[in-house]
Amino acid sequence: MAANSRLTIAVHILAWMALASRRGREVMTSEEIAASLATNPVIVRRSLGELRAAGLVASRRGAGAGWRLTRGPESITVLDVHDALGAEPLFALHPSAPNLECPVGHGIRPVLTEVYAAVDEAVRRELGGRTVADVLAQTLAAKETA
Amino acid sequence: MAANSRLTIAVHILAWMALASRRGREVMTSEEIAASLATNPVIVRRSLGELRAAGLVASRRGAGAGWRLTRGPESITVLDVHDALGAEPLFALHPSAPNLECPVGHGIRPVLTEVYAAVDEAVRRELGGRTVADVLAQTLAAKETA
DNA sequence: TCGATCGTAACAGTTCTTGTTACAACAGAT
DNA sequence: ATCTGTTGTAACAAGAACTGTTACGATCGA
Numbered sequence: 350m351a352a353n354s355r356l357t358i359a360v361h362i363l364a365w366m367a368l369a370s371r372r373g374r375e376v377m378t379s380e381e382i383a384a385s386l387a388t389n390p391v392i393v394r395r396s397l398g399e400l401r402a403a404g405l406v407a408s409r410r411g412a413g414a415g416w417r418l419t420r421g422p423e424s425i426t427v428l429d430v431h432d433a434l435g436a437e438p439l440f441a442l443h444p445s446a447p448n449l450e451c452p453v454g455h456g457i458r459p460v461l462t463e464v465y466a467a468v469d470e471a472v473r474r475e476l477g478g479r480t481v482a483d484v485l486a487q488t489l490a491a492k493e494t495a
Numbered sequence: 496m497a498a499n500s501r502l503t504i505a506v507h508i509l510a511w512m513a514l515a516s517r518r519g520r521e522v523m524t525s526e527e528i529a530a531s532l533a534t535n536p537v538i539v540r541r542s543l544g545e546l547r548a549a550g551l552v553a554s555r556r557g558a559g560a561g562w563r564l565t566r567g568p569e570s571i572t573v574l575d576v577h578d579a580l581g582a583e584p585l586f587a588l589h590p591s592a593p594n595l596e597c598p599v600g601h602g603i604r605p606v607l608t609e610v611y612a613a614v615d616e617a618v619r620r621e622l623g624g625r626t627v628a629d630v631l632a633q634t635l636a637a638k639e640t641a
Numbered sequence: 642t643c644g645a646t647c648g649t650a651a652c653a654g655t656t657c658t659t660g661t662t663a664c665a666a667c668a669g670a671t
Numbered sequence: 672a673t674c675t676g677t678t679g680t681a682a683c684a685a686g687a688a689c690t691g692t693t694a695c696g697a698t699c700g701a
Contacts, residue, residue: 352583361600409678413670445690468621498656534690
């Protein structure tokens with residue numbers, strides 16, 4: 350599959366909007382944002398649509414329209430972004446039910462469900478510990494030393 | 496996409512082989528294993544082929560052929576299985592390079608790389624803490640109470 | 642030599658992602 | 672009221688991954 354870069358796209362968008370907002374440009378068009386990502390504005394609008402559904406950004410239509418953050422970037426964790434994108438689980442159980450007559454087939458699904466839940470929890474802990482503001486700060490710091 | 500159930504398949508296979516081995520059947524055919532998963536033997540052989548490349552199982556061809564574990568199930572972690580399958584990273588960076596003239600586009604990639612590495616590390620810690628023997632034991636325990 | 646099984650290629654069907662074009666809906670500006 | 676820029680969304684193509692199937696050569700014990 351084309352690897353999943355939706356989280357990268359969304360975090361990039363929010364970091365860029367946060368920087369622009371700090372510089373006084375509170376409202377940005379999808380075309381302006383797309384320029385930073387070097388991609389198509391529709392890609393950006395799709396991503397922004399999901400972020401809006403989660404309440405992280407708001408949009409306005411018509412002339413002079415655009416997108417703006419609804420919260421400060423220090424209150425948006427990468428986990429919030431991840432959840433806004435509605436990611437599917439990392440690991441799936443059997444696509445079709447295993448043989449329930451077999452002792453393993455009979456009992457393994459709840460066990461793996463628990464394992465996968467623990468993994469998911471660990472991922473959420475990691476993502477929840479970083480905010481968009483953190484990412485932006487590190488990004489700008491890296492720029493200085495580079 | 497069809498969600499990724501390869502880890503589920505592989506762990507199921509190994510747990511089933513471990514139980515059979517404990518019962519005295521050290522060598523199993525892909526067809527026998529496939530019966531427990533209620534799937535096609537080729538699916539099982541594909542998975543077993545990856546596990547063999549990682550040294551977790553061995554195969555013999557010809558008459559009376561089949562597959563057997565090369566280690567005790569208590570020495571195979573779910574992480575070993577995961578690594579044997581050569582999983583691709585959970586999150587990817589931008590599919591095409593962002594605009595490097597933009598401060599965010601310029602510096603964000605190493606930052607996200609670090610974030611994703613931390614997530615991957617957390618996943619590995621979780622998976623590394625459980626063995627195939629653990630999964631089998633819990634599976635059989637669940638069967639008794641069910 | 643026979644027969645069972647591995648090992649692997651080829652193909653179909655499904656789903657997801659990225660990227661593109663197109664166009665209606667909207668709302669401020671003139 | 673009309674113009675204009677932007678959102679919002681649909682439709683489509685190309686590419687990739689996974690599951691599942693059929694097919695068949697390679698291997699090796701009996």
